[in-house]
Amino acid sequence: MDMFFEVELQRDVKINATNLDKPVSRRFILACLLDNLFKEKASEDHGYFLAVTRLKSIGKGNVMDESGNTVFTVVFTCRTFKPFPGEELQGVVRYISQHGVLLKCGPIRNAFLSAWKMSKYQYIPGKKPAFLNNELSKIEKGVVVCFLVLAVRWINASRDFEMLASVDADSLGPVSLPGSDELEL
Secondary structure (H helix, E strand, C coil), X not given: CCCEEEEEEEEEEEECHHHXXXXXXXXXXXXXXXXXXXXXXXXXXXXXXXXXXXXXXXXCCEECCCCCCEEEEEEEEEEEECCCCCCEEEEEEEXXXXXXEEEEECCEEEEEEEHHHCCCEEEECCCCCEEEECCCCEEECCCEEEEEEEEEEEECCCCEEEEEEECCCCCCEECCCCCCXXXXX
């Protein structure tokens, strides 16, 4: 399953009457659309809005009321990111406790990797807490971790997704990035 999608969307873009003293350009309408999408951030159906990839059409402006505000219906395609259970993703460790690890994965700030779902790792407390396994593979703050998505939940109030993760499978766990562990001579 793929986590990136191209979706066709339609949004109404409201232009305040104060901006209508001259003809409204496509560029201005697109800038308002991008601002609206930035504020909307994500939808439960499509995921996070990453980029408008094609502007298909801008409808004729319709005056809303006596205020003179005008609404333009815009049809466009948008690249989105939405994770699904069963996918392998990578995230950066941002917090560690004895109960598990919080990862950031792209726009998702909360992917929880429970200590129960990294059974080969032991919690090491201290100023720099970490999880360590028998092969000395370490999960600590700032490390990139490859994980399996177990569950995804939509939080409507914050317009965010949260994930439950696991590293209890082959090829999952801390990722060694080129140059990150190399000794420079």
